[in-house]
Amino acid sequence: MPDVIETDICVIGAGSGGLATAAGAAMMGASTVLVEKGLMGGDCLNYGCVPSKALLAAGKAAHSFRAAAKFGIGATEPDVDHAAVYEHVHGVIAAIEPNDSVARFEGLGVNVIQGEARFVGPKEIEVGDKRIKARRFVIATGSTASVPPIPGLDSVPFQTNGTIFHDRKFPKHLIIIGGGPIGCELAQAHRRLGADVTVLEMFSIMPKDDPELVDIARQSMITDGVDIREGVQIDRVEKSTRGVVVVLKTDDGETRIKGSNLLLATGRRPNVSSLNLEAAGVDYAPAGITVDKRLRTSNKHIFAIGDCAGALQFTHVALYHAGIVIRNALFRLPARVNYKAIPWVTYTSPEVAQVGLNEEQARAKYDGNFQVLRWPFHENDRAQAEHSTDGLVKIIITPNGKILGAGIAGPGAGELIQVWVLAIANGLKIGAMAGMVVPYPTIGEVSKRVAGSYYTPKLFGERTKWIVRFLAKFG
Numbered sequence: 083m084p085d086v087i088e089t090d091i092c093v094i095g096a097g098s099g100g101l102a103t104a105a106g107a108a109m110m111g112a113s114t115v116l117v118e119k120g121l122m123g124g125d126c127l128n129y130g131c132v133p134s135k136a137l138l139a140a141g142k143a144a145h146s147f148r149a150a151a152k153f154g155i156g157a158t159e160p161d162v163d164h165a166a167v168y169e170h171v172h173g174v175i176a177a178i179e180p181n182d183s184v185a186r187f188e189g190l191g192v193n194v195i196q197g198e199a200r201f202v203g204p205k206e207i208e209v210g211d212k213r214i215k216a217r218r219f220v221i222a223t224g225s226t227a228s229v230p231p232i233p234g235l236d237s238v239p240f241q242t243n244g245t246i247f248h249d250r251k252f253p254k255h256l257i258i259i260g261g262g263p264i265g266c267e268l269a270q271a272h273r274r275l276g277a278d279v280t281v282l283e284m285f286s287i288m289p290k291d292d293p294e295l296v297d298i299a300r301q302s303m304i305t306d307g308v309d310i311r312e313g314v315q316i317d318r319v320e321k322s323t324r325g326v327v328v329v330l331k332t333d334d335g336e337t338r339i340k341g342s343n344l345l346l347a348t349g350r351r352p353n354v355s356s357l358n359l360e361a362a363g364v365d366y367a368p369a370g371i372t373v374d375k376r377l378r379t380s381n382k383h384i385f386a387i388g389d390c391a392g393a394l395q396f397t398h399v400a401l402y403h404a405g406i407v408i409r410n411a412l413f414r415l416p417a418r419v420n421y422k423a424i425p426w427v428t429y430t431s432p433e434v435a436q437v438g439l440n441e442e443q444a445r446a447k448y449d450g451n452f453q454v455l456r457w458p459f460h461e462n463d464r465a466q467a468e469h470s471t472d473g474l475v476k477i478i479i480t481p482n483g484k485i486l487g488a489g490i491a492g493p494g495a496g497e498l499i500q501v502w503v504l505a506i507a508n509g510l511k512i513g514a515m516a517g518m519v520v521p522y523p524t525i526g527e528v529s530k531r532v533a534g535s536y537y538t539p540k541l542f543g544e545r546t547k548w549i550v551r552f553l554a555k556f557g
Contacts, residue, residue: 097124099400100222261287438487
């Protein structure tokens with residue numbers, strides 16, 4: 083007979099969302115079991131956010147050597163030690179690992195069980211020789227890179243974000259299939275570190291972002307030397323003596339692109355297939371587990387959060403979900419998700435950040451009854467001082483000044499977007515942003531200036547001039 087563990091809450095998956103849920107539940111007094119079949123920290127720490135940003139930082143450092151001439155400093159091609167770059171990447175992972183470790187969570191009072199979970203009933207799972215019965219379950223199993231059905235792919239070696247940071251051999255020519263955030267970030271990082279890079283995208287790169295802002299990042303990547311090919315149709319892939327060949331369909335026949343390495347960045351699929359969800363009465367689809375606004379599944383004793391729940395696939399969304407579940411599962415409060423102020427960032431140089439509606443979405447929802455405010459980075463004094471003038475702030479508002487969305491392409495866009503997240507989440511109007519006092523000189527002034535542009539036509543119009551002239555008559 084298996085060992086039986088009874089607990090208040092059982093969390094399946096030790097990625098960001100699962101760890102936050104388990105830690106919160108245990109620290110609030112609930113008996114908590116955490117099950118993980120792979121590495122603690124999940125995709126974000128081991129294969130995603132952390133290693134990719136570490137690699138991007140190395141690429142940015144290398145690029146600074148090439149870009150030094152604009153500051154009056156002799157530019158030079160950097161001497162990149164790729165082995166040391168990989169050590170840097172894994173050193174960053176190692177520095178963060180203790181925060182997500184088994185030892186830390188056991189110290190918080192969490193019973194950590196390492197193994198694969200499988201539901202055997204509506205309130206019961208098996209993990210190896212253990213059976214866990216819980217009042218509430220939270221599924222936080224994340225997602226995995228999807229592999230598209232490209233002919234020939236089964237005959238060639240390829241990488242995904244799950245493998246590329248652990249292959250210590252730096253690619254000579256990296257072909258990336260997929261021009262979403264992962265594809266674009268890794269393209270620019272590898273190019274700046276010395277690889278030839280080709281990005282192949284069926285539609286347009288970064289399709290979920292505002293095209294006007296994406297174009298700023300696109301031009302920067304092209305300037306770096308990334309070969310971006312959009313609107314392509316991949317016919318097949320072939321193995322070659324020096325790596326791989328991707329064959330594109332063209333009007334004239336076909337085009338063959340030869341590379342040393344192939345990276346797939348074509349989206350993600352939820353990790354649910356091994357859970358035996360049918361035994362628990364949990365409905366799911368290819369996009370993920372079906373949940374309501376309270377993140378409850380069709381079995382109201384089971385919640386699903388993060389990537390596996392089919393929502394926006396970001397670490398910060400999984401962390402947000404953890405807070406919603408804690409309120410529902412432990413305190414029986416009817417907390418519901420609200421995605422109107424969820425930001426996302428693509429960490430290219432320059433970065434592209436978005437929160438709320440973009441121009442295309444506003445046009446579809448408001449039928450033209452909105453206004454677009456823009457402010458270019460080249461009008462910012464700090465950006466001029468740092469020669470970082472390729473950027474734009476773009477704000478979507480209603481005619482009466484309600485902020486519907488914000489998009490930023492520029493250095494530090496992920497930091498700059500945060501004030502707009504706060505504004506949208508709290509229903510602030512554009513006047514609150516225009517009246518904000520900001521330090522000079524900072525890049526952050528772009529937010530105040532773009533907000534102030536809403537008032538420029540009225541403030542400096544003929545009516546204002548008439549009032550000033552009229553009042554001047556009284557001394």
